Amino acid sequence: MMPVFWLVSMSIKDPTTWYEPSLLPAKPTLDNYLWLISREYRARFSAHIAAGVETMWTPFINSLINAGLGTILSVLAGLSAAYAMSRYKTGGTFLPFFILTLRMLPPITVIIPITVLFSFLGLYDTNLGMILLYALFGLPFVVLLMKSFFDEIPVEIDEAAMMDGYSPLGAFYKIITPMVKPGLVVTLLFVFIINWSDFIGALLLTQFNAYTIPVYLAKISRGAFGTLYGLLSALGVIATVPLIIVGYLIQRHLVRGLTFGAIKRG
Amino acid sequence: MKWLKNPKWVALLFIMPLEVLLNLIGMFPFVVAIYLSFTNWTPVTGNWWEASIVGPQNYIKMLFDANFIRSIFLTAGIVGFCVTIEFLLGLLLAFLFLEDLLGKKILTSLAILPMMFIPAVTGYVFYVAFQSSGPLNVTLSLVLGTDIQLRWLRDPMLSFLGIVITDVWQWTPFMFLVLFSGLLALPPDPINAARILGGSGWQTFRDVQLPMLKPVIIVALLLRAIEAFKMFDIVYIITMGGPGYATQTLSLYLYEEGFKYLKMAYVAAEGLAIMLLVAIICWYAAKPLLRRTAA
Numbered sequence: 001m002m003p004v005f006w007l008v009s010m011s012i013k014d015p016t017t018w019y020e021p022s023l024l025p026a027k028p029t030l031d032n033y034l035w036l037i038s039r040e041y042r043a044r045f046s047a048h049i050a051a052g053v054e055t056m057w058t059p060f061i062n063s064l065i066n067a068g069l070g071t072i073l074s075v076l077a078g079l080s081a082a083y084a085m086s087r088y089k090t091g092g093t094f095l096p097f098f099i100l101t102l103r104m105l106p107p108i109t110v111i112i113p114i115t116v117l118f119s120f121l122g123l124y125d126t127n128l129g130m131i132l133l134y135a136l137f138g139l140p141f142v143v144l145l146m147k148s149f150f151d152e153i154p155v156e157i158d159e160a161a162m163m164d165g166y167s168p169l170g171a172f173y174k175i176i177t178p179m180v181k182p183g184l185v186v187t188l189l190f191v192f193i194i195n196w197s198d199f200i201g202a203l204l205l206t207q208f209n210a211y212t213i214p215v216y217l218a219k220i221s222r223g224a225f226g227t228l229y230g231l232l233s234a235l236g237v238i239a240t241v242p243l244i245i246v247g248y249l250i251q252r253h254l255v256r257g258l259t260f261g262a263i264k265r266g
Numbered sequence: 267m268k269w270l271k272n273p274k275w276v277a278l279l280f281i282m283p284l285e286v287l288l289n290l291i292g293m294f295p296f297v298v299a300i301y302l303s304f305t306n307w308t309p310v311t312g313n314w315w316e317a318s319i320v321g322p323q324n325y326i327k328m329l330f331d332a333n334f335i336r337s338i339f340l341t342a343g344i345v346g347f348c349v350t351i352e353f354l355l356g357l358l359l360a361f362l363f364l365e366d367l368l369g370k371k372i373l374t375s376l377a378i379l380p381m382m383f384i385p386a387v388t389g390y391v392f393y394v395a396f397q398s399s400g401p402l403n404v405t406l407s408l409v410l411g412t413d414i415q416l417r418w419l420r421d422p423m424l425s426f427l428g429i430v431i432t433d434v435w436q437w438t439p440f441m442f443l444v445l446f447s448g449l450l451a452l453p454p455d456p457i458n459a460a461r462i463l464g465g466s467g468w469q470t471f472r473d474v475q476l477p478m479l480k481p482v483i484i485v486a487l488l489l490r491a492i493e494a495f496k497m498f499d500i501v502y503i504i505t506m507g508g509p510g511y512a513t514q515t516l517s518l519y520l521y522e523e524g525f526k527y528l529k530m531a532y533v534a535a536e537g538l539a540i541m542l543l544v545a546i547i548c549w550y551a552a553k554p555l556l557r558r559t560a561a
Contacts, residue, residue, distance in 0.1 A: 003391050003435060004379060006401050097549060102292060103492050104544040105299075108520045109537025112530065113298035136292060141489060145444070148481040152451050182447035189378075190440065197384045199499060214384055236387030243382035244375065251371055 007233050059216035064242065065127050066202075066212055067195035070134025074191050077135065078142030079184070083176070085143070086150035087158065103140045107200045115204055125207045133201055138191035145190075149183035150176065185250035193243055213239050303535035308528045324535035334536060336511065337519040338543075344426070344515060345494040348433045353487060355434070356441025360449055363442075381439040389503030392432045396504065422512030425505045429513055432500050437493075441486055448482030449475065488548055495544060516540065 114133075115124070123129030153176060161176075177184070199214040206215065217235055306320045328334050359377060363370070380388075395402040396418035403418075418424045452475060460474045476483075498517040501507070507514040507522075514522075524533040 003388070003395065006395060007383075007387070007391050097545075097552065100488070100492070100548065100552075101541060101545050103489075104495075104541045104548070105296070106496055106517055106520055106537045106540060108517070108524050109299050109534050109541075110295035113295035113302075116298070117294045144485050144489065148485040149448070149451055151481045152448065152453075152478065154453070180451055182450045186443045186447045189443070193381060197386075199386060214386060217384065217386055232387065232390055236384060236391070239384050239387065240379075240382045244379070247378050247382060248375055251374055 007236055059211055059213045060238070062127065062130075062206075062210050063196060063212040063239075066130040066134060066210065067192055067198075070131045070195050071138055071188060071192040073131065073135035074138030074142050075184075075188055078139050079146055079177075082143045082146035083150055086147045087155070099140045099143050103137070111200060111204050118205055124205060125209045125211075127210045129205060130202065130210050130212070133205065134195040134198065137198070137201070138195060141191050141194070142187055145187045146180065146183060149180040153179055189243075189246055189250055192246055196239075196243060299534045299538060302531050303538055305531045307531040309530060310528060324532050325539065327532070328536050328539060333511070333514075333519060337514050337516045338540070340514065341495060341497070341516040344429060344433070344497070344513075345491055347430045348437070348494050349487060349491050351430070351434050352438045352441045352490060353483075355438045356443075356445050356486075359438070359442040360445040363446055364449060377442060378439040380436050381443075383436065385436065385499035386503060388432060388436050389500045392428070392435075392500070393504045396428050419505060420509055422509055425508040425513045428504060429497075429501055432504065433494065433497065436500075437490065440490060444482060444486040445479070448479050448486075452478050484552060488552060492544065492548070 118124045118129050121129075123132070157179070158176065196212075197214060198212070199218070202210075202212045202215045203218070206212070213235070217232065217239070220231055220235065303324055304319050304321060306318070306324070363374065363377075383391075397403075398417050398420075418428045456474055456478070496517055497515055498521070501513055501515050501518055502521075505513045507518050520533050520536060523529050523536070
């Protein structure tokens with residue numbers, strides 16, 4: 001937990017004390033945060049960095065849109081696919097594996113072709129483009145994780161549900177999916193975190209419109225006299241907040257007992 | 267709508283969105299990368315679609331490239347350490363959280379907090395921490411009572427350890443959450459049966475829960491290992507390859523070759539080779555997973 005404290009303490013230090021290994025700064029200041037939020041407060045730092053850089057709101061909102069919608073899209077597409085793969089063995093043994101290989105490619109290798117593809121499709125520097133990209137990157141996670149969670153549940157439950165009159169679709173929605181709810185929300189959280197923290201994709205595929213927090217972070221931390229730890233930490237803290245909120249929200253679903261009473265074994 | 271009841275059609279409907287997305291965006295860069303790997307293209311020689319094909323010389327060259335081979339082994343080592351430690355710690359935490367603890371909600375939030383940091387930020391935090399006069403040494407000194415002045419970033423071994431520490435700190439919550447939710451989704455009947463039949467707590471865990479957890483465990487390990495293999499932000503910020511080349515992971519090496527030396531075609535070839543290698547390894551590792559484990 002120490003690093004968390006270090007981060008927060010760095011974010012409230014003023015520039016002269018950045019390199020001190022102290023936990024509580026002698027004179028804490030909110031300057032770092034204020035710099036990020038509003039333009040008017042820039043005057044304080046003009047000696048250190050260009051005051052012409054934008055505030056954090058654009059990248060923040062972009063991050064929310066790109067990562068959020070991308071994640072939701074991933075989960076929607078992947079959930080049903082995972083179920084099909086688990087129950088009906090769609091795509092045999094090859095498809096799940098092939099999906100996994102999507103993530104094995106070092107990003108550097110494909111990033112240039114993707115840039116070309118995006119500009120060809122008119123998706124360069126657009127939110128839509130980033131959403132699609134993040135949806136694609138998230139798919140392997142969603143499919144593999146959810147498939148393994150589905151695999152944990154015996155088929156007898158499906159069959160029991162269908163004997164009770166549910167169609168396969170109904171069984172999927174009403175019975176099985178609630179049972180894997182902990183797995184589902186955890187998958188959601190992960191994919192969101194991965195997309196939220198994506199750097200290379202955002203760096204090369206956005207410019208002024210759709211750029212996200214990690215890119216912004218890189219932009220603001222270069223000062224004329226070295227790395228601006230205070231700003232960096234402040235942004236780091238702020239960037240963590242939405243993730244914490246999502247993490248907190250899913251806690252309600254990390255509950256055991258959803259399977260209680262699902263089957264009465266004789 | 268009768269056909270909706272037929273499982274085969276339903277399965278197809280389920281898969282459709284996935285297929286479309288994949289094909290649309292995924293295939294193109296992949297194919298281009300393959301094409302590029304047989305050329306000798308660098309950005310300075312013009313447009314990539316006009317590059318001349320030179321056959322498999324990239325692939326041959328990389329087999330003898332000491333830097334490349336070294337970075338593979340180094341990365342494999344880092345991944346091995348990190349994933350193992352994260353798995354064990356995560357499993358421990360997962361079982362711990364099954365009990366009714368005081369303030370569980372807060373503890374859970376704290377436990378998953380490290381994962382929420384943007385890797386670049388974690389990198390900076392640990393970069394400062396690993397300084398000779400930085401917080402880590404100060405804390406160690408306080409705890410151990412003597413003055414510790416480890417020079418984390420100057421020593422190859424310590425740099426390696428530093429990277430492992432950083433990665434473990436950041437990603438153990440991943441293992442914890444996946445294993446935890448896996449544990450939660452297990453049907454309770456076999457577990458209760460085992461308890462009633464007289465198994466001790468530890469025995470129940472080992473012989474009943476762990477085997478049922480196998481698909482989740484394998485997936486967690488696979489996913490984490492694949493991600494760890496691509497580790498970039500942390501290493502870039504903390505050691506930039508380490509003292510000399512001590513921590514030059516694969517991503518760092520590819521980055522240098524690709525963006526500093528501009529040998530894009532070579533990087534494409536290497537990237538594909540890596541992917542093949544990782545794919546083969548994972549294929550064997552995942553085989554038990556691909557069989558359906560429903561009893």
